[in-house]
């Protein structure tokens with residue numbers, strides 16, 4: 235029996251204890267109200283104010299029991315992080331000077347934050363700056379407790395006065411409605427009359443770095459940019475593969491334990507944790523959930539990783555590329571489609587070649603991803619992710635699909651003979667050790683280099699950046715697959731011979747879109763050339779990806795399914811260009827500051843000490859000073875290079891900042907400012923290798939990633 239120390243806890247006791255979840259609702263709400271709310275949640279019915287009033291009251295009582303003094307609408311504007319504005323539950327003081335605690339249905343359903351400062355890409359002129367937040371009752375409210383107190387958080391969508399989406403959640407909910415409708419059409423055609431709802435299931439694997447907080451505070455680049463802007467490579471990198479899945483050190487394990495505890499209380503099913511490839515890099519994966527809950531939970535995961543780090547004297551870096559030359563961080567977005575009665579549309583079953591519904595779904599996904607590869611690539615575009623995509627440890631910027639040997643073989647049969655008659659089966663894997671069990675090999679191996687891989691009963695989209703919301707990739711996945719489903723349904727609903735028509739559609743989709751399938755090594759140079767021959771797009775930077783969001787093709791797709799209007803898409807394009815320009819501007823300014831005020835002065839000090847040594851030794855005995863002289867010459871040359879590059883960076887940054895916001899400005903930041911940043915970094919990283927460690931003004935890469 236484990237001794238119950240003060241920090242002992244039972245997971246099943248604490249799981250979801252801070253969530254206003256179904257069991258709490260069932261327990262606390264009058265039966266009629268509970269039933270109405272369930273209908274709203276499950277069938278998307280409208281919530282009347284009377285019901286909302288009762289729900290709000292009970293929610294408040296429950297939250298106050300958990301110590302909450304405030305409530306907030308918790309929403310996800312286009313800043314990439316969540317936003318909240320807290321209001322206390324108190325009412326105006328009564329004549330006796332006391333206050334009541336109240337929370338009305340109106341306050342629960344709708345909020346009106348003064349939201350003029352959130353990015354809107356011109357959708358909301360400042361004269362009508364109001365934005366509205368509306369309760370998403372499909373994602374449960376929760377109480378966040380920490381040293382700062384406790385707050386009732388109500389997941390909400392965020393729209394403009396005229397109803398345009400200003401956030402991540404609104405389009406996500408719209409895209410979920412679209413994929414639900416089209417999936418149900420498809421299921422009905424295959425004779426399923428019982429499933430009522432189809433939802434995308436999403437399980438995001440979150441990668442992150444942990445560094446020591448004291449050291450973090452000595453790195454202005456980490457503070458301002460979230461990634462290092464200077465830094466010579468350490469003597470040891472990740473070449474020994476000794477960190478990946480390595481034993482988790484006690485300091486980190488105790489951090490992870492706290493993270494899990496916080497997340498479990500919030501109903502986030504944190505499941506897997508391990509060390510990742512790079513030193514100081516780790517991963518957390520929850521059990522998959524409905525897309526909008528998975529998106530909300532991922533925000534809570536990121537928030538919790540950061541918050542808990544502080545308590546352990548650590549700092550959590552979520553940037554996609556905190557350290558040059560070291561593995562970056564991504565977020566593998568596992569995606570599938572599940573019915574309310576538990577059927578996974580992406581489950582091939584034991585004999586995929588016979589499962590024609592599965593083959594049709596699969597062929598639709600091939601078509602969707604091939605036809606909208608640019609859009610999918612765009613959904614993973616992020617300033618930090620530019621350093622990762624195309625670099626050799628991450629999926630390349632080319633979208634392709636990995637299916638594995640078994641499915642690829644089925645597709646080959648379909649393409650060549652129009653018929654699939656067999657499926658490759660998994661063999662027995664013989665361990666050769668009598669005491670170990672022999673087991674069945676999966677018919678499909680893993681491929682770690684594919685950006686979009688079929689992994690048994692789901693697709694894993696691996697391009698997504700570690701810091702970004704996973705809403706956008708899921709919006710795109712849901713919508714493009716809805717379109718492909720709609721097209722086959724249009725044909726099948728009119729078909730005389732259903733089986734024949736399904737067969738023809740599978741063959742057509744697979745034949746026309748086979749170029750998107752690639753089972754080889756996605757990190758090889760050969761693949762880049764091969765992809766070009768196949769005509770697959772290779773979009774190397776965020777700035778090049780952004781325009782695909784609002785092409786006529788994208789507008790037609792999103793408008794058809796009511797996910798985005800043209801105006802909403804165009805506004806997002808503006809927001810992304812602005813985000814890009816502002817981020818690079820911050821990085822450039824941070825670099826100039828660090829180089830000008832910390833590094834160059836330190837190097838001068840070091841050069842001076844060398845010069846003093848040369849003079850002193852010569853005067854004293856005339857001995858050999860060639861080492862000092864050589865170092866001094868090298869240092870002075872690099873110092874001059876750095877100073878020239880610094881001046882250039884000043885100039886180009888000023889020039890770019892003066893350009894009007896939009897594409898031209900973003901291009902200037904990418905083509906001029908970023909280039910000048912690299913030019914400044916080069917001599918400084920060389921100097922770091924020469925200059926005395928005691929004078930170097932900040933911790934090195936080695937200090938940061940090996941001494942956590």
Ligand code: ADP
Nearest residue numbers: 435436437438439519520521522568569570692
């Ligand atoms: P990997 O071996 O790919 O690193 P992990 O266990 O770290 O796998 O993560 C896999 C993720 O995929 C988990 O979040 C898991 O819940 C999720 N997942 C599993 N099945 C499905 C499914 N059918 N649909 C969506 N996500 C799924």
Ligand code: MG
Nearest residue numbers: 439506517519
């Ligand atoms: Mg994993």
